[in-house]
Amino acid sequence: ELKVEQNPLFLSMQEGKNYTIYCNYSTTSDRLYWYRQDPGKSLESLFVLLSNGAVKQEGRLMASLDTKARLSTLHITAAVHDLSATYFCAVGYNNAGNMLTFGGGTRLMVKP
Amino acid sequence: NAGVMQNPRHLVRRRGQEARLRCSPMKGHSHVYWYRQLPEEGLKFMVYLQKENIIDESGMPKERFSAEFPKEGPSILRIQQVVRGDSAAYFCASSPATTDTQYFGPGTRLTVL
Secondary structure, eight states, X not given: OOOEEEEOSEEEEXXXXXXXXXXXXXXXXXXXXXXXXXXXXXXXXXXXXXXXTOEEEETTEEEEEETXXXXXXXXXXXOOGGGOEEEEEEEEEOTTSOEEXXXXXXXXXXXX | OOOOEEEOSEEEEOTTOOEEEXXXXXXXXXXXXXXXXXXXXXXXXXEEEETTEEEEOTTSOSSSEEEEOOSSSOEEEEEOSOOGGGOEEEEEEEESXXXXXXXXXXXXXXXXX
């Protein structure tokens, strides 16, 4: 059974600081996704990582994938309050489809 | 291009009633996934459908839950004889192909009294 673990589960940080969220998964997969969810809202797609060594950046967020270590990271640079949200990583599995197994989420709070 | 649409957004049912949740995928998307999110938790896969076919329902409880995606019309997730433990947010996602990014709808928040 595929397991996906994120850490930390909760992160409180000051504006302007850097931090990294980690996503470990238990079974080989070459499809990893990062989503953002605001309270009471749906999930917004941030990044899709499809190969070992993939790195993608959008604004203050950068995601990377190491399939050998079964690890993805989401790095936050110079955090701003607008980044406050819950971030989920999800791993695709099963060749017959792309069912996603989600991590437990990292609740990020950026303080002014 | 309208996004994934779900209705109703909020649904209140009493124990023993039926809940019917609808999902219209994005235009051009033929793959639909249903997920359930309990409070303060990640999403859990329930069922994967293509038009007129259930491809994988391994995440769906064997009893009381069913899903369909007819040739015409939205995908439906149906929960019979709801219990309090069914209270959750139910999200539908669609994609144009198997390995493409899934786009999520706004969710239906089901409350069972």
